[in-house]
Amino acid sequence: EAQVTQNPRYLITVTGKKLTVTCSQNMNHEYMSWYRQDPGLGLRQIYYSMNVEVTDKGDVPEGYKVSRKEKRNFPLILESPSPNQTSLYFCASSPRQGYPYEQYFGPGTRLTVT
């Protein structure tokens, strides 16, 4: 089944404890992206990747890191999480960025930082 998977789905952690949220897609998509979603603000892009070893900042990259060593994986790293990073996070992928392809979203990761 073609899909985007994320792990974990739910995470409660404490301030400053490094964490990684994994994202994987099995559709051979070139483009991958991370979003956070907060009430009343809609989806905001954190980082995106146009292909392996090519990543760039989105609208709200502060406090996050990403890597794209393989085409299928695009992990999101929070080196020192803070309470303002409590949010619902979505990973998404699409075949390519420059075409009118829709994005396929993972199921989401609900992160709480205390």
Add this chain to the structure above:
Amino acid sequence: GQNIDQPTEMTATEGAIVQINCTYQTSGFNGLFWYQQHAGEAPTFLSYNVLDGLEEKGRFSSFLSRSKGYSYLLLKELQMKDSASYLCAVRANMDSNYQLIWGAGTKLIIKP
């Protein structure tokens, strides 16, 4: 700047028709998407418009007017399962990159 406006919440009756509007101000417009998102779930693709006019897909239709910076999503024969948020997103060509700019979404409540 880049901006997308949608109503925050709408209510409609099962079996009726509802129109959800989206207005945008962006440079480098390159298409508009509508997504559906049930509470706590991932957004799923509904429609894409890049040219002016109406795109029909079953009970759902989407309209675009590029000159007015305006789109709407029309849902017919509403069902209870249509209760969800509807997200408008504009694809813009900025600095030779295509980026998606998202509206905050419209929460649609369907009543029996």
